[in-house]
Amino acid sequence: MAQKEIRLRFAPSPTGALHIGGIRTALYNYLFARKMGGKFILRVEDTDQGRYVDGAEKYILRSLEWLNLLPDEGPENGGPYQPYRQSERKQIYRDHAEILLKKGKAYYAFDTTEALDALRKSGDGNQKYDYNTRIQMRNSTNMNAEQLSAAFKANEAYVIRLKVPENEEVVIQDAIRGQVRFHTSELDDKVLIKSDNMPTYHMANVVDDKLMRISHVIRGEEWLSSTAHHYLLYKAFEWEEDMPQFAHLPLILKPTGNGKLSKRDGAQFGFPVFPMDWNNDDGSKLMGFKEFGFEPEALLNFLALLGWHPGGDQELFSVEEMIPLFSLDKIVKSGARFDFEKSKWFNQQHLLQIPEENICDRLIAVFKDHGIELSLALSKSIYSMYKDRVIFFKDYFEQAKAYFKETNSYDANFIQQKFKIEYLSVLKALKLELQDLALFEANNIHGLLQEFIKKMNIKPGELFPLLRLVMTGIPTGPDVFKMMEFMGKDKLNQRIELFSDFIDKNLTV
Numbered sequence: 299m300a301q302k303e304i305r306l307r308f309a310p311s312p313t314g315a316l317h318i319g320g321i322r323t324a325l326y327n328y329l330f331a332r333k334m335g336g337k338f339i340l341r342v343e344d345t346d347q348g349r350y351v352d353g354a355e356k357y358i359l360r361s362l363e364w365l366n367l368l369p370d371e372g373p374e375n376g377g378p379y380q381p382y383r384q385s386e387r388k389q390i391y392r393d394h395a396e397i398l399l400k401k402g403k404a405y406y407a408f409d410t411t412e413a414l415d416a417l418r419k420s421g422d423g424n425q426k427y428d429y430n431t432r433i434q435m436r437n438s439t440n441m442n443a444e445q446l447s448a449a450f451k452a453n454e455a456y457v458i459r460l461k462v463p464e465n466e467e468v469v470i471q472d473a474i475r476g477q478v479r480f481h482t483s484e485l486d487d488k489v490l491i492k493s494d495n496m497p498t499y500h501m502a503n504v505v506d507d508k509l510m511r512i513s514h515v516i517r518g519e520e521w522l523s524s525t526a527h528h529y530l531l532y533k534a535f536e537w538e539e540d541m542p543q544f545a546h547l548p549l550i551l552k553p554t555g556n557g558k559l560s561k562r563d564g565a566q567f568g569f570p571v572f573p574m575d576w577n578n579d580d581g582s583k584l585m586g587f588k589e590f591g592f593e594p595e596a597l598l599n600f601l602a603l604l605g606w607h608p609g610g611d612q613e614l615f616s617v618e619e620m621i622p623l624f625s626l627d628k629i630v631k632s633g634a635r636f637d638f639e640k641s642k643w644f645n646q647q648h649l650l651q652i653p654e655e656n657i658c659d660r661l662i663a664v665f666k667d668h669g670i671e672l673s674l675a676l677s678k679s680i681y682s683m684y685k686d687r688v689i690f691f692k693d694y695f696e697q698a699k700a701y702f703k704e705t706n707s708y709d710a711n712f713i714q715q716k717f718k719i720e721y722l723s724v725l726k727a728l729k730l731e732l733q734d735l736a737l738f739e740a741n742n743i744h745g746l747l748q749e750f751i752k753k754m755n756i757k758p759g760e761l762f763p764l765l766r767l768v769m770t771g772i773p774t775g776p777d778v779f780k781m782m783e784f785m786g787k788d789k790l791n792q793r794i795e796l797f798s799d800f801i802d803k804n805l806t807v
Contacts, residue, residue, distance in 0.1 A: 304336025305513050308362075308369070309503070311343045312354035315576035315584055316361055317561055319518060319550045322601040326547065327516050328367045329602070329617075329624040336513070340372030341506060342383045345496045355383075361573040365594045366617070379510040384502045391497035394505050394535070395458045395490055403534035404490060407437040408449050408456045426486040429464045458491040460500075460530065468526045473514075473545035473626040480526035488527050500524060504531040508540055515542045516626075522546040545626050548605045549633040559636045569638040573597075591690030592641070596648035600641045604634040614647050646689045657681050657691075664695050670702050679784050683776040700770035701785055704796060712763065712773045713805070721764055722801060724754055725794045738787045740779040747779070768797045 308324040310316060331338040340362065342355055359374060371377025381387055398404035407427075409417075413435065417425050425431060432439055437459070438446055449456070468480040490501040497505075507515065525544055532541045550559045553567060564571035564585055574586035587597050599615050608623040615623075649657075658677040665672040672680075680698045688694055731750055735742055751758060763773035769785055782790055 302513050303511060304331060304334040305339060305511050306331045306336060306516060307339040307341050307507070307510065307512050308367075309341040309343045309506075309517075310358050311346065311349070312351060312358060313346070313349040314351050314354055315561070315572045316354075316358050317559075318571050318573065318587070318601065319559065321361065321365065321367075321573050321597075322550065322604060323517060323547060324362060324367050325365075325598055325601055326606070326624075326629075327514075329620055330514065330516060330626065331370075332621045333624050337370040338367075339377070339379075339510060339512075340369035340382065341510070342373055343499065343502065344383055344385045345499070345502050347385075347494070347496065357574065357576065364574065364588055365598060367598075384497070384506065387502070387506070388496060390509070391501055391505055392491065392495065395497075395501065398460070398490070398534055399458065401534065403461055404458050405432075405438045405461055406446070406449075406456045407432075407435065407459050407487075407489075408454050409435050409437065427459070428462060428486050429482075432459075432487060455493045457489045457493050459487040460490055460527065460534070462487050462527075462530060468529050470525050470529055470544060472522070472525075473543055474548075474629050475522070475546060475631055478522065478525070480523075482530075485526055485530075500527050500531065504528050504535075507542055508532075508535070508537050511540075512542050514545065516545045516547065519546050519549050545629070548630055550604055551633040551635045553636055553638060555633075555635045558633075567638070569641075591692045592645050593648045593652075593691070596645040597641070599648065600644040604636065605629050614644070614651070642689050649688065649691060650685060654678070654681055657685075657694075660691065661694055664692075665702075668695065668699070670699075676784075679780075683780050683784065687776055697770075697775070701789075704793070705771040706796070706800065707771050708767055708797070708800065709772050712767055713801075716760075716763070716773075717801075717805075719801075719805070721760075722798055724756060724761070725764070725768065725798065727754060729791055729794055732787055732790070735787070738783060740777070740783045743782050744779045768793050 306327040308320075308327050310320055310324075328338045330336075340359075342358070344350055344355065355373070359372075362368065369375070371379065371382065373382045376382075384391075395404060399406070414427070417427060417431060417435065419425075427435065439461070441449070462482050462485050464482065466482045468482065468485075470478045470480075472478050488500050489498050491497055506512075525546075529541070532538055551557065552559050552563055559571060561571060561584075570585040570587045570590050572584055572586045574588045576584040576586065578584065588594075595616055598617055599613075599620075602615065602620055603613065606624070606629045608625075608628055658674060658681055661677040661680060662672045662674070665677075680694060684694055684697055688697070728750060731746060732738075735746055747761070751761060754761075762778045765778050766775045766781065767773045769775075769781055769790065775781055785793070
C-alpha cells in the first residue's frame with residue numbers, strides 16, 4: 299500500500315477576531331506538516347451564516363501572513379481541492395447527505411421549533427434527540443412514504459440528521475490523549491444539513507477532510523467530544539480507512555491557571571489575546587500582539603511552548619529550529635498557563651538575536667517616519683545603548699526620541715522625592731568642567747565625572763540619575779557616559795539650561 303500523503307489543515311470560522319489559541323493550533327499544524335514533508339492547508343469554515351462577521355476572513359489571512367504561516371493551499375492561492383471556503387461547497391455536502399439517506403444512515407426530520415423545545419423540557423430537562431426519542435418526533439424514521447411525500451409537497455421545513463446507532467461503543471485513538479471511549483447512549487442525532495440547506499460543522503468537516511485527503515487533524519480540546527460523531531460519519535460513509543489521526547491539544551489557561559483563556563481576558567488582564575488589532579462594530583478595539591510590538595517569531599516561540607517542548611533546557615527557537623524537533627508525543631495533556639511576562643521575555647530575547655544591521659535599518663526607517671533623519675552611525679549608537687534595555691522594537695524610539703526633541707516634562711516623582719535645590723549649582727559647575735573637555739567621548743567623560751564627583755562631594759547615585767533626567771526627562775536609562783557622548787556637548791549644555799529654567803519656574807523651595 300502506498301504511503302499516505304501528509305496533509306494537515308487549519309480550519310477557522312470567520313466569526314470575529316482569531317483567538318491566540320487558534321494561532322497555536324495553526325502553528326502546530328504547520329510545524330507537523332513541514333516536519334513530515336507534507337502540506338499545510340487553510341480552509342475557511344463559514345457555513346454558520348448567523349455568526350459570520352464581515353472582515354473576519356481577511357483578518358485570519360493577514361494574521362497568518364504576518365506570522366509567516368503561509369498555507370500551501372487555501373482561499374487565496376487555491377489548490378487541487380478548491381474551493382477552500384465551505385460556503386462555496388454547499389452542493390458537495392448535499393450530495394453526500396443524499397448518500398447517507400440512501401444508505402439509511404441519515405434521515406429527514408420535520409420537527410417544529412415548538413416540538414424541539416418540548417423535547418428538551420421533557421424528562422430531566424436535558425432530553426436528547428436520539429434513538430430513544432426519535433420515535434416520538436416527526437421524521438422519516440417513523441413516517442410512511444405517503445406522509446413523507448405530503449411533507450415535501452407542502453414545502454415543510456426539514457433538516458437531515460445523522461442516525462446514531464443504538465448501544466455501540468466508539469473508540470478513538472488520539473495521538474495526545476491515547477484511547478478515548480464514547481457510548482452512543484451519550485450521543486444525539488446531530489443535524490447534518492440545516493433547514494437553509496447549509497451543512498453543520500460536523501457534516502462539512504468530515505466530508506472536506508475526506509475529499510481534501512487530510513491525514514492528521516490537530517485541533518483544540520474543545521472539539522474532542524465532537525470526534526465521536528465524526529467517527530460515526532466516517533463509518534456511515536464506509537470511509538474508515540481514510541479516517542485521519544486525531545490529536546486534541548490542551549487548553550491555554552488564564553494567567554491565574556483557573557479556566558480557559560477567553561477573548562474577554564485581554565481587556566481584564568491588560569494584554570493582547572489576538573494576533574492583530576480587531577475593530578469592533580461599536581468602535582472599540584481589541585488589542586493585538588502585532589500592534590503591541592511583538593516580533594512574529596517571538597510570539598510563535600512563546601505559543602509553541604504552551605503545551606509542547608522537545609526536552610532539554612533550550613527555550614529559544616526559530617520556526618526553522620522547531621520544525622525538525624516537533625512531534626505530537628511531546629505535547630502534554632494538561633492545560634498550559636498563559637504568562638504574559640514570559641511572552642515579553644521571549645520578545646526581548648528574539649530582538650537580541652536579530653542582526654545589528656537589520657535593527658539599524660529599521661531604526662532609520664522608524665525615525666524617518668517621525669520626521670527625524672538618522673544616520674547609520676547614530677542608529678548604531680542607539681542600538682548599542684539600548685539593545686539590552688528594550689523589550690519591544692518600538693522601545694528604541696520611545697527611549698531615544700528625547701535626544702532629538704527638547705523636553706519640558708520631567709519625572710515628577712524624582713523631583714518631589716530626590717531633587718535638591720543645590721543640584722542646580724552642581725549642574726552649573728559641570729557645564730564649566732565640560733567646556734575644557736576637547737574630545738567629548740564616553741571614556742573621557744567617565745574620567746572627568748569621576749574627578750568631578752570627588753570635587754563636588756556628590757554621590758554617583760545622585761549625579762547620574764540627575765543627568766539622565768536633564769537629558770531625557772526620566773532618571774533611568776543606559777550608561778550615562780554613552781548618553782552624554784551621544785547627545786553631544788552643545789546639546790547637553792542646552793538641556794542643562796532648559797532644566798534649570800524649569801526648576802526656577804516650577805519648584806517652590
